[in-house]
Amino acid sequence: MQALTSFFMCLFFLFSLLRISAATALVTITPSGYLRDGETLVSVGGSYELGFFSPGKSKSRYLGIWYTFSTDAVVWVANRGTPLGDSSGLLKLTEQGVLVLLNSSNSIVWSSNSSRIAGNPISQLLDSGNLVVQDGKETNPDNFLWQSFDYPCDTFLPEMKLGWDLVTGFERSVSSWNSTEDPAPGEFLARMDQHGLPQFFVMKGAKIQARGGSWNGLFFTGYGYGVREPNPISGSEYLTEYGYGVREPNPISGSEFVMNKDEVYYDYRLENMSTFSRYVLNTSGVIERFTWLYQTHSWELALFLTGPCESYALCGPFSSCTINSNSAICACLKGFVPKSLKDWNSGYWSDGCVRRTPLACSDGDGFVKYSGIKLPDTSSSWFDKSMSLSECRGLCWGNCSCTACANLDIRDGGSGCVLWFGNLTDIREFTLGGGQDLYIRIAASELDHVKKKSNFNKRQLLAILLSSAVFLMGLLIVGIILYIRKKKLRCEGHRRKDCRDEYLREDGEEMELPLFDLTTIAKATDNFSSCNKLGEGGFGPVYKGTLLGGKEIAVKRLSKNSGQGMREFKTEVILIARLQHRNLVKLLGCCIQKDEKILIYEFMPSKSLDFYIFDQEGQKLLDWPKCFHIIGGVARGLLYLHQDSRLRIIHRDLKPSNILLDDNMNPKISDFGLAKTFGGDQSQANTNIVVGTYGYMSPEYVVDGIFSMKSDVFSFGVILIEMLSRKKNRGFRHPNHDHNLLGHAWILWIQDKPLELIDKTFCDSCNMSEVVRCLHVGLLCVQRVPEDRPSMSSVVLMLSSCDVLPPPKQPGFYTERSIHESPTRTLPCSENTFSTMMIEAR
Template sequence: MVFIIIFFFFISINSISNFSTAVDTLPTNQKLSDDGATATLVSATQTFVLGFFSPGTSRNRYLGIWFGNVPEQTVVWVANNNNPIPDSSGALILTPTGDITITHTHTHTNQANIVWSSNSSSPRINNPSLHLLDNGNLVVKNGHSFVWQSFDYPGNTLLPGMKLGWNLKTKTEWYMTSWRNENDPSTGDFSFTYRLDILGLPTVILRKGETVQFRTGTWDGTRLGQYSLSDLYYMGVFKISLVYNDEDAYFWYQCLEASTISRLVVTHTGVMTVYIWSKNKNGWLDTNPIQGDHCDTYGTCGNNNLCNAINLPPCECLDGFQPTSPLEWESLQWSSGCVRRKLLNCSEPQGFKKFSDIKLPDNSRILGNRTAMSLADCEEACLGNCSCSAYAWAEVVGCAVWYGDLHDMRLYYSEAQDLYVRMPKSELNGPSKTGRQRLALIASSVSIIIGLVFLAITTWYGFHAMVARRKTRVIGNEESLELLGDSLELPIIGFDELVAATNNFSDDNKLGAGGFGPVYKGILTDGQEIAVKRLYSFSGQGIEEFKNEILLISKLQHRNLVRLLGCSIHGEEKLLVYEHMKNKSLDIILFDPTRKVQLDWGKRVNIIQGIARGLVYLHRDSCLRIIHRDLKASNILLDEDMNPKISDFGLARAFRATEELANTHRVVGTFGYMSPEYVMRGLFSEKSDVYSFGVLLLEVVSGRKICGFHSNEEHSSLLNYVWQLWIERREVDLIDESITNSCCFTEALRCIRIGLLCVQDRVSDRPTMSNVVLMLCSEVDIPQPKRPTFTFHSLLDSDSKSRSSRNEITVSITKGR
């Protein structure tokens, strides 16, 4: 009995001196030591862990907090970041007066020195305790109240629930500071700080030392730059909230799903980015930096200048202003900015010109609150002060004004904020264009220029190509001429020449098979590599479809359309000769688990944009208006650089200039890619191709086939699956895991939204391909998609290899060529 008592007494003494049990609470005078044991605090649900660690390759020890529910150690807070411990002798103790201290014991003297303290000690505190909460907040509790909390002292990471801003009464500031580098969490001389500036209109600023690197749009109470409060659902993962009242001015964010693991980080290289943990991919998803483009670099265009991210050059003087140094502008140097064409003279009549959809300038000053001044009062007050150069109205603070030059402005292409710039009456003629009006003007101008350039190029090319063909190509058989007509401006290659080129159509030369026949690689006598499509005699593509493809594609020239080099007819044989594509068709690589890694995110973006541009050319910019009608992964060929080229024009239809919609009694195409109005009523238009493009876009992002879902799976098709992820705000789970390391997730999620928009049931809800290209290549707003209810269920069986015709719908095989 005595032995048992002594044993338990020894155990209790040992627990006081070395507290290592995995609990979330540390009472006073108990020690959490870094002695090689698992001495940690673990939050109740094991979401976060507090303990000692060494970052990267460093041997120094720090007390920090990291995620407990992800396999790789990801530190979110460090206590002694500027006072490292050189060995594992560190210990944490909570004093009876509520002060957290970290001590380091010297090896030789055995003396413990304090290296860090929370300075939260108070004689009024009774029986405090230290708790690690499930949100990652380390708190000292005195009863039910918090005496101290780590959330008040952010490091390089902001977690959901943490604040960035100010307590206006106590003048306490919550701001982020980057680590010196990946192996050193200390505050460096040139560390980046991310903090809320409240001297004027609230705005969040990233500084390197004292130099501003980046500034968000201003917060006017209803909008943060170009985003309204209702829009601040970042990537569908979390919501940003903004607080501004007499006591506080801060922003914070919350995850929309409790299971989401995320963090906002300012890196040691000065990049603000959001990381989201993906359980499916077992890794952090590094999203696009908050600094989106070159116009987000602070002061890119100097004073009195608007930065336009899609313009070349990007800088544009405000109306009524001109370059300070035209010579510098000619050499693409804009830092000197712009000056007024006519200097202001307060004795002359003046007014204000409105500039809409912009990022308001830096260095605003609040003139009066919203209860004391109206917009008209703000204008009058600015006009009455000769030094006031501009004003704006902000719901959160009231009247904001600017004195002198206007700095760090940019143009947005969605509804943003208005600025009223002081002008002489003589400079007030004509309204200034909004960002959206400028975008429309730019888009139309670019289309006209591209069209004119393309027309000139194709005219020159067509003439010289025709002459060259007549000089060099031997017309090989009269049967082809008889069937196709002698007006055809396309080489007719002898059948025997194609037999020789393909080694008698041997299986070794076979590249693949489409719905209308196999494709073979060949080499002509002059050494040119070709791809020969040998049409099945039973394929359903008769002489009319054959002629149709030849007549259409021979008139088309675009870098994203495959080139037809020639054709041949020999008895029942009908053959088309194309340029050879080294990487065959998109489906062969995209849907192959081992080969898909060749398509990183950059290549996939290039493929998506290339296909889109090719369709814009077909629909709007070519000499004919073409509807492809069979756009799918197997009809996208890839050259040696993975550039996409649309192929297979056998089912394409040419439209007259005034024709928008056509009807057919014979519906042809591939299940899953065909639009509802085409399948159900035989109606097709440009929007039919848009639907097919949307399906293809979602396949490229996900790496999954539209018909790659089996009957025992929860979802009947890719569209059902995508929509379910969309409504659950889990779109990130759609992204192909093979591109996790290369993916820009904001771009990918933008593509998913565009894809959903393209597959809308109603034709009018789908964008044109011109709009698709604009959405892919810029930051214009994307409308909210509706649920795409049109799917094929049992008809979409990826294991089915048969060709069939039912209810006048022709189903083509989805195997690659």
Template sequence: MAMEEPMSIETENSPMDNLMMYESRNSGIDIMLSNPGSRCCACSQVSQGSCICGVVEKIDMGSHTGWLLHLTIVSTLLSLSAAKDNIAHGDLVRDAESLISADGRFRLGFFTPGNSKSRYLGIWFNTVSVQTIIWVANRDRPISGPTGMLSISGNGSLVLADASGTVYWSTGAAMGVANPVARLLNTSNFVVTGASGGDYAWQSFDHPTDSVLPRMKLGWDRSSGRNRNFTPWKSSDDPAPGEYSMAMDVHGDPQIFIMRRTTRIWRSGRWMGQWFTGIPEMTTYQTLFTFGVSNDANEVAFWYDTVNHSMLSRLVLHPAGVAERVVWNENTQTWNRYWFAPKDQCDTLSTCGPFGVCDISYSPVCRCVRGFVPRSLENWNMRDGTEGCMRRTPLDCRNGTDGFVKVAQAKLPDTSAAAVNYTMGLEDCRAACLRNCSCVAYANAEVAGGGRGCILWGGNLTDVRVNPSGGEDLFVRLAEADLGSSSAQAGRRRVAGITVAAAVLGLLVLGSMGWCLWKRRKRRKTNTVVLGMNRHRNEETSREGHGDLELPLFDFNTIAAATDDFSAENKLGEGGFGPVFKGQLGDGQEVAVKRLAKNSVQGLDEFKNEVVLIAKLQHRNLVRLLGGCIEGEERMLVYEYMPNKSLDAFLFDKAKASVLDWRRRFQIINGIARGLLYLHQDSRFRIIHRDLKASNILLDKEMNPKISDFGMARIFGGDQTEARTRRVVGTYGYMSPEYIMDGVFSEKSDVFSFGVLMLEIVSGRKNKGMYLSEPNLNLLGHAWSLWKEGKWMELVDASMADGNPMAEVFRCINLGLLCVQERPEGRPTMAWVVQMLGNDTETSLPQPKQPGFMATRRPFEVSSSGSVNEVTVTMFEGR
């Protein structure tokens, strides 16, 4: 039969089997299915699963019967060519061939990584569009070309060799296994068993590379002495083991470490029965994952599984030493980051050294346990806490006067060298520690809610951090003097101390009175002004009854000298209040001076308002007021100086925006949220800021955010939830719809402004006002459109480097859109926002509704004080 050129059809499930279809010149077809390299002989022979050959001549392709017969033959041949998931003795898997698990989710075959030219045998996800390698056999010995072959010998040994017979990788013999078979399971585990099944003589799960898959174990097999740790690739081009590793510690209470060579750099904390204390967010994973730790005579190991077995997930250690849990998103065809570590400064092992406590919510993050002081005060002040802390007073074990101080909500110290007893109660644990002069701390060791267990530490306590969402109580041993003991001796020390303190205080009071009298005579009369708030200044503050406030005052000449007579070189900027100047006081302290301009759109009322509010507020995310100046017509406020100026100077300047990587942006978002929560809920007053925007967020030298400019702020009474004003003040793009349209403001108005600010931080784009006829012309409309289309990733600022934690970014965009919803009752509170920012899960967030950007009417007058986006808005109502 005359043949034309062959058309090769390779089924996706079986690259080993080639279906060759030849169309004859007389409309007949020849069909041949063969397995290259098999022992199939003449074409007339049929060997089930190895070779099927046949010739069907003169099928009338124009008839219905002919097409039906054609389709039947092809369907039959395709089903017979189904992919294999195993090899037996005498079979080969060549370079162009592969094995596929029975459920089709995993493939074993040869691959070339990245820009490399070498070939490796590995396993990857078969149903994922992005080739993701999860196991490599010959990671240390690549094959130079496509000549590799995998086989299994009669004794069950897997052998990877090339055409010349050079062996690149092999396993040991499978002792006692009859008719060994190597099979790729639906779990991705590649195993060697007998032909009839039974125990695994060898399995790839015992020899991980850089990934932990569901039902795979990370840890020690005590019976065999095998350490199932995993190591990252050297690079994306080289799967050879990198310098990091992730392993389970067999000493003390079970915990996982990431190590760089032999140096530990991250620790999971001890296992609590459902989560590790250093990974409290695991408690929020219950809808997707289950976790477990086994700790018995046979093994100490960690494992996890997916609730929905169709979901693809892996825990991977990257070449830079970052562990990451990812899940496959079928809609976006990408791996979404679900969790990663180390993720912050306190995640690095022992950031604050022995007896130091790390708290990421404070700056600086390190502090000493009560009764301890920095070992090197100089380094401590330089933000280097690695030397840790030392005792203020030595312990006195022999006299039995020692006690304990509780460190609450702690990630317990490293337990590698600790003594653990799972049957001892907490009181017995305390007594055992007091009896042992080497014991420095104790804690509960319960695992699954039993309430019993004891951990005793000797030596230094390392890697302690505050963990509000999943921490435990740690009891640290202290000398009596550092406990405030009630013993007679301690009482005498206290009486003596009080006496000395009283005498010193009396002298200081007398000296201060004399100094004040002298200063009062010297100071001009205008400089003794006490800032009084009119109790009935307007309808917004009449209910508050602000009292008088004595403000530390600077004389005009001092401030003029500090600012070099308010020189242009020292001018930092200008807002509605007036110009702001940098200055340096006589003691060297740098300050920022706000000078009320004579033509300022903010007047004396706003000046007094800011003084009363900011002087009574103390929070690490609020700017600190140092004093003021009222002399003649001059009105000035003196603040701590922020060397990095305001957030907008970085965020909207493409040349500087790259400085704000995602870690810094997320830190700024969290800081602003905590500051706003303090104003709304935790301060002595409930305060509505009313002018939250990027230019009012100042950045200190460590890029920590501080909310500033309280001239427009208002205090709410105990039960007050909202207020109405005839004078709407604020900035285009940040004001909520109900405020700018109806003059109604509340905590939800600030929440709206925060949402705008969050979206600006994520995108690096400024919201160009809400009241535009075309929603896509402003940031909120643009963000909403991308969200509805599932293209939220396009909103992320391109100036940030790649590799951002997209799950975290997604959560911030989701939260931002919830905050800017049109109706205030739909917006969350700042307490809820702060809680959600601290939770490492986006699945619990509700879907946002349309933002408030659609209105086009403008029932107000506008007076500009600068750029088009920095305006004060005033609305008048008819009487």
């Protein structure tokens, strides 16, 4: 077989030499020479030639490159959209190193370009099929004055790059011919999309036609790696490496995907120089791979990327496409159901699927592993090259908006991290191999359902259902008896009013709350001793208590003249009882005996955040890693309130004293007495009574009484800037101006001196780029116009990624105060110790 191959190769090269000698052929073009119609420029090895041709039955003349042994295989065209009307075309090289194509009237029909002037320019055709202009004998591709590989047509050759130069913004893409007789750019374009994690697209105009997926270190995930499966359409074999139609082993030995700060591109190499293979984007938008067969002296169609699963997002979000003759093409992912069952059953899948069970944020969610997957569309994904898979899953699990994760690179056991947020679109399953692992986030109940094995027959299943029904009925009867007995005993020990008050109502629905006896609370706090007092807010004091078993608690006792009535009390109890998140304080119970309104929380031994920001002793305990950890925790807690809880919740009084810290310095947002809930479609509301704390309230809230999620974003930004500077926004004074802390931060930012704001105690422990990024995020959060401020989901991503951030605009309240104001003057209310229900907020 080896001898036969060598024989054909010898015949091929002999044929090439005879062809070159029989025609007028050039090796180079210099300023003193030219190339006429009828002449050709041949590569050194004799594989390619450049000349004039007419495609098909067309009479128009074009300048193009083809194989010397196959003149009908044109791989590049210079004047694609400006054909010559006759055979008088002339190609010349100017003294400046520019190729120009002239017509019969010496008008320029096409020309190359060059940013440099050469001293001794020459043009030649390389044995890779690349037409280049170089200075003298320069052979480094990076120093070419111009090359045709930078301007592909419909053919993607070995060593050609497909992608972007990120420094100059230059893109290399492949476009189809308009028709088989018209090489003008058609309606299909194969390109590398650089949004999110870069991936390969075939576009039809502005619409995505097909998606090759992202690069995983070995291949594009949409093209697998070459496992044979039966073709359900034709019955013949194909390779899932590419979809339908692979007919022989892949001659490509080396593929390279480069992604750095300067460029992102893909190229490939062949096994040996005697093999010829090319990719072509045909006029129908299908990518084909042709391989030259010496035995038959013809091109063999080795691959064509087509089939139903190649259509972008055919099955809609949260579903997968699978070529399997035993089942439907589209199927919902585990834990998801069709959005419209009627449309789904009729074969209209584009609406996709929705979750059967909503996510419960990090507590109670899990991951289901899919293997052999074409990863979802990564246009809006986030990625990191250094993370491990366990770190990646942990990061996704800790972000309530994250829906899936995977390794960025599957080589050597896997490395890197890709996170998806929102819908998962254009997933494909390779049934016999290919693709890679994907971890999709689902609710815990769905995870348990997935893990169960459906190996019961109907008789066993019926027996289990009947026995379970009997068991549950017995439990229900026992529970009702115990409930009635317990309620009767309680009512006998309290007044009728106390018995009624054991239930709070929300929208007419009774909610039983965990109740503590007043005697128990009084004993735990030593009868509300001042020695156990932790602090006092706008609605009353907070005490430390110890229950009989030794459990420490925090007791918030609402004062009778606090202004917080039963409505505010209900709000705080109902909200905190229903909210479950690691960065929200946990409510243990309440007490509403007699005239008391008392809330019992988990005890936070590390006090509140204001102690570590503004107290000189506390500042020594807060280094930068702990500070950054707290910033991220508060951001995730707010994201849960705004987006992932059952109702959108606006805190309205976010400040350092309302952020408590546990033993591990994990932050927990507290004090929901002023919080407001929004419906799913509601984005803002008005109030006639402005509540909150001066220095943390947004401008639109203070002036017009309008509050929204962006009000909390503003408060978060203020806290972030206070943490970095360790100074209070309200009461801040500077010798050179009368701005508040936000104004001072803005002045330093626009003067490009952000580090002057950072407290010097951070210098020994901080990552300066990380600190400046946090300041940047803080200034984005406190912008005057609410629409300019980012959402908390964007804030979480900004803090955890290295993407370029938009420039901030002027912050709210950027006006100098009167020089007659004094921070020591008597104020009608305190600066930052409690909240108020009056029109004048602090």
